[in-house]
Amino acid sequence: MSEPRFASFKLVLLGESAVGKSSIVHRFVKNTFDDMRESTIGAAFLTQTISLPEVNTTIKFEIWDTAGQERYKSLAPMYYRNANAALCVYDITSKASFAKAQDWIKELNRQAPEGIVVALVGNKADLVDERQVDEADVESYLQDLRAQRGESAGDVIHLECSAKSGDGVLDIFNSIAQALPLEEPAAKSQQSKRVDLNRRQQTTLQLGCC
Amino acid sequence: MPRSDLFPELAVKSQSKPIHALRSKDGYSSSQEINGLVSDNLHNSSDAQIAKLVNLKFNSNAFALIRQLSQDLSAKETELILLREEKSRRENELLRLCNEFGNLSYVEVDRRLNALKPEKNxxxxxxxxxxxxxxxxxxxxxxxxxxxxxxxxxxxxxxxxxxxxxxxxxxxxxxxxxxxxxxxxxxxxxxxxxxxxxxxxxxxxxxxxxxxxxxxxxxxxxxxxxxxxxxxxxxxxxxxxxxxxxxxxxxxxxxxxxxxDSFSPILTSTIFDADKFGFVNDKPLQNLKCKTSSLQDMPSPVESPVSISKSATEINLTLANVENSESGKALTTLALSQSLDKLKLLNEQYLATSEMHLKQWDILMRQAQTSGSPKSDQDVSLGTFGLKAQNLKKQGSSLRKMFGHEDELSDDSKSFKFLQRLIYESGIPPKHRNYLWFELSGAKNRAIAGEYQRLLANSQGTSDPTLIESIDQIKLDLHRTLPSNIYFNNQKTNGPGPQFAALKNILMAFAAYEPNIGYCQGMNKLLGNVMLGVNESHSHGGSKVSEENLFWLYVSIVEDILPCYSELNFFHPKAMMLLREDSLILRQYLNKLMPQLGKHLESLGVELELVVISWWIGVFTEAVSSIDLWLKLLDGLLIADNPRIKFHAYTLAAFYFYQRALCGFKERDSIYGFINLLKTGNGPNIKSNEFMSIAASFEKQIHTIELKSPS
Incomplete structure (x- = not known):
């Protein structure tokens, strides 16, 4: 097997206000959920590492969790500039938030760095009774999108999750990790490689599940 | 000696009218109505009882009741004035007697009288x-x-x-x-x-x-x-x-x-284990306090506040020595008691300083309120200090007279500097905060009677899409504003706290007042913090601020105190891009003034703009960990000539105090992580006077820096 590798990626969360972006991040990073989470002002920053044993690699996510209000939109390019991955989050109980997530994907297609991994994430999956966004609608949207983007752009990941129950949250980040181009950034971040060993131990402890 | 100098307390009381007294301007002639009070416990009656009262006593005319209440109020006001007048006459006479028969000097009597603390509780x-x-x-x-x-x-x-x-x-x-x-x-x-x-x-x-x-x-x-x-x-x-x-x-x-009025100061201490601002203590990370950069370790741009922190270090050293030495118990005890003595001394110094500041504030407020009594209609509208204390700078203003600078035409900012120095050194003390905030923000001039109710009504039944958008966003954010504070979120009942409704009303009324600005995430926390400051002031005997006046205070802060970008309001949707440009300028300042930190951040690839913008949009609520310090920052903003420069100075000062911690991190994400922790109240403790003086010195230096034009 090859030498253990360490890579660091910038990930940004986009989506309408109050769809649960911060809650997803907190579930992923701290495995907690808080009904009374303060609304994000500007943006928040957190990190989390996961390991991919099959390729002997540890991945660190530098997560930028942006504020969702429409008027912050002009700031978004600052956050997705240099980003390796973007989570466009909607709330499955709100059609409007799904439309907003589609807008974000459109903007990313136009302006984001080449090769950015995009995930379309439906949150609040625990609220099945209030569902407004059907899986079928999302699938048909994704088909159109794939045709539009073409093969070279890479697939758009789609998953649903519940930050409240924790269901599906880890899957999102694992799927993104799988889709990230490991060779290139790993080679770039030679510096980070040195701290690899300590890092990795820590990670395996944190995330026994992957 | 003028009497007001000897009995400033009296002078203040008889001259300063509480804000709500403005409502009953006509009332002072109705002193014969004193016996006709209806209002004693009316606010405790049920709606039905009040309705009954209106029916029986006022022939179903609610206006009559309101008029009666207003009359009662002014009657009480009159009574108070008479009482104060009587009190001051008696005291004057007593003073004369003491002087004549007791051989006590006026100063001596004054000193003793001042030692009697009025009970505000x-x-x-x-x-x-x-x-x-x-x-x-x-x-x-x-x-x-x-x-x-x-x-x-x-x-x-x-x-x-x-x-x-x-x-x-x-x-x-x-x-x-x-x-x-x-x-x-x-x-x-x-x-x-x-x-x-x-x-x-x-x-x-x-x-x-x-x-x-x-x-x-x-x-x-x-x-x-x-x-x-x-x-x-x-x-x-x-x-x-x-x-x-x-x-x-x-x-x-x-x-x-x-x-x-939903104000309920009792809530804080009896029901929850909350701090003085009403934050419920659920911060397990409290022990994680990071090292503050202390002044003597760094090239200090100011000389003043070093002495205290220096002796604090000495004590630490002594204690460290004690721990290390094994030369017997006696020595340890001796060293310890010496340290304790030093600590006591420090404590005394600290108390003496705060006492001194408080006295200076009291003097300032007394004199301002005495000699600042309005002479003309224009003066009335301007208030005593005026917006950003402009009246202190004005030639011939009564305040300038009181400071004795009337004739010194050459130095027209001396009296302003006195206020500025006090604000930098101690911040506005809680008991004077509400009065001064209302004055310095210019809220006093902005308030239009009845307008708030109209705006509230407007915001409710609106069909204007921009306004609806703002209101929808407000509704999303209300329960996410200071959720760990009992004034806004009652953790026991999982329901709204006592000031939740006021928060909501004021944000909505503002959106109706300035639909172009509407509501921006960040305003909620700003208003929340302002309300906590007002609460604290009120519980220290500061003037009571009604929801309506709180609204005008908030309007004034947003519109007149926060920076403007090309004449666009700070929170205007289009100002966001300009804020971003300004954050690039901050990077230049930082590189010039703290080159070591600048280089360090640069080498790790930290995107400073992302951090700075969040700090600014939240008006520094995300940049400093303690509300106490934040309130002082707001005090400073209220008298800032150029709020944009003040924002830069505060930002630089914050980086100055975080410098040591930041330079210790070898990875980018640790830096972002540290900054992320600040907003949860887990940042370093910073002394507010040190912060303010560092900021002031940066403010001066900023003006000397030539900026490269942005590429």
């Missing part, structure tokens, strides 16, 4: 009054007697007693029933004390031995729970005691404003 005053009433009825009705020193914990002046007797009249009956009830709770208290093994005076009413702890003051202490929460041994008495508090509260003078 209404519960204490009321319980003293209850005690008084009980003592009277006791001595009349039975042969039970209380020892003299127990009857009244503090000797009261004759004047106060006169005042007491007068105010007693309208609610004499209640007082009696309350006193019986309180006696009951006293009896219970005695039982509890014996049951939990606390010392109980064997015969309460015959106690003569002054050394034995009298139970009365202790009971009084329980009544005064609003100030410090007292461990009660038993839940049922908890309720009992609270109800007696309620009782005594009900007897305070009725004011129109207290009807429907």
């Amino acid at each position: 209404v519960h204490k005053v009321v319980s003293a009054m209850v005690l008084d009433a009980m003592a009277i009825s006791d001595s009349q009705g039975s042969n039970e007697r209380l020892p003299k020193d127990v009857q009244r914990p503090k000797p009261q002046s004759r004047n106060k007693r006169t005042a007491l007797r007068r105010t007693q009249q309208p609610f004499h009956k209640e007082e009696k029933s309350a006193s019986t009830q309180n006696r009951k709770s006293l009896a219970e208290a005695t039982d509890i004390r014996s049951s939990v093994g606390l010392p109980v005076s064997p015969n309460l009413h015959d106690t003569q031995n002054p050394k034995e702890e009298p139970i009365w003051p202790r009971w009084l202490h329980w009544l005064n729970q609003s100030e410090e929460s007292v461990d009660l041994p038993n839940k049922s008495t908890d309720i009992q005691n609270k109800s007696s508090i309620e009782n005594s509260r009900n007897k305070s003078v009725v004011e129109l404003e207290s009807m429907g």
Whole structure:
């Protein structure tokens, strides 16, 4: 097997206000959920590492969790500039938030760095009774999108999750990790490689599940 | 010597009208109505009872009731004025007598009088009054007697007693029933004390031995729970005691404003384990306090505040030496006691400094309110200090006269600098905060009577899509604003806190007031923090601020105090891009003024703009960990000539204090992580006077920096 590798990626969360972006991040990073989470002002920053044993690699996510209000939109390019991955989050109980997530994907297609991994994430999956966004609608949207983007752009990941129950949250980040181009950034971040060993131990402890 | 100098307290009281007094301008002629009070406990009545009252007494005309209430209010106002006038005449006469017969100098008398601290806590005053009433009825009705020193914990002046007797009249009956009830709770208290093994005076009413702890003051202490929460041994008495508090509260003078006002300072300490601002303590990370950059480790741009922190270090050194040395217990004890002495000394120094500042503030406020009394209509509209204390800079203004700079035309900012220095050194003390915020923000000039209600109504039934968008966003954010604070979120009931509604109303009214600005995430936390500052001020005897006035304060801060970008309001949607450009300028300042930190951040690839923008949009609520410090930052903004530069200076000062921690991180994400922790209240402790003086020195230096044009 090859030498253990360490890579660091910038990930940004986009989506309408109050769809649960911060809650997803907190579930992923701290495995907690808080009904009374303060609304994000500007943006928040957190990190989390996961390991991919099959390729002997540890991945660190530098997560930028942006504020969702429409008027912050002009700031978004600052956050997705240099980003390796973007989570466009909607709330499955709100059609409007799904439309907003589609807008974000459109903007990313136009302006984001080449090769950015995009995930379309439906949150609040625990609220099945209030569902407004059907899986079928999302699938048909994704088909159109794939045709539009073409093969070279890479697939758009789609998953649903519940930050409240924790269901599906880890899957999102694992799927993104799988889709990230490991060779290139790993080679770039030679510096980070040195701290690899300590890092990795820590990670395996944190995330026994992957 | 002018009398106002000798009795500044009196002067303040008779000259400064409370904000709500403005409503009853016409009222002072109606003093003959004093006996026709209807309003004593009206705010406690149910809607049905009030409706009944309106029907029976006012022929179903609610206006008549309102007019009556207003008249009552002004009648009381008049009574107060008369009382104050009488008090001041009596004191003047006493002063003369002391001088003439007692051979006491005016200064000496003044000093002693000033040493008498006015009791601002209404519960204490009321319980003293209850005690008084009980003592009277006791001595009349039975042969039970209380020892003299127990009857009244503090000797009261004759004047106060006169005042007491007068105010007693309208609610004499209640007082009696309350006193019986309180006696009951006293009896219970005695039982509890014996049951939990606390010392109980064997015969309460015959106690003569002054050394034995009298139970009365202790009971009084329980009544005064609003100030410090007292461990009660038993839940049922908890309720009992609270109800007696309620009782005594009900007897305070009725004011129109207290009807429907949700302010409830008692909440903080009795129900939850909350800090003075109402934050429920759920911060397990509290111990994670990071190292602050202390001043002597760095090239200091200012010289002043070093002395105290220096001696603090010395003590640390001594203690460290003690731990390391093994040369016997005696030496250790000696060193320890020396350290303790030093600590005591430091503590004394600290107390003396704060005392001195407080005195200076008191002097400033007294004199300002005395000599700043309006001479013309124009003066009235401008207020005493005026927006950003402009009146201090004005030639010939009464405030300038009071500082004695009237003739020094060359130095026209001296009096302003006095205020500035006080704000930098100590910040506005809580008890003067509400008054000064209202003045310095310019809210006093902005307030238009009735406008707030109109705006509120507008915001409710609107069909304007921009306004609807703002209101929808507000609704999303309300329960996410300071959720760990009991004023906004009642964790026990999982429902809204007592000031949740005010937060909502003010944000909505603002959106209706300035639909182009509407609502921006960040405003909620700004307003929330302002409200906490106002609460604190109020609980320190600062003036009461109604929701309406809070609205105007908020409007003024947003529109006149925060920076503008190309004439666009700070929170305007289009200003966001300009804010971003400005954050690039900050990077240049940082590189110039803290090159080491600048290089370090650059080498790690930290995107400073992302951090800075969040700090700015949140008006620094995300940049500093303590509300105390944040309030001082707001104080400083209120007198800032150029708020944009002030924002830069504050940002640089924050980086200055975080410099050591930041330079210690070898990875980018640790830096972002550290900054992310600040907003959760887990940042380093920073002394506000140090912060302000560093910021002031950066502010000066900023002007000397030539900026490269952005590429």
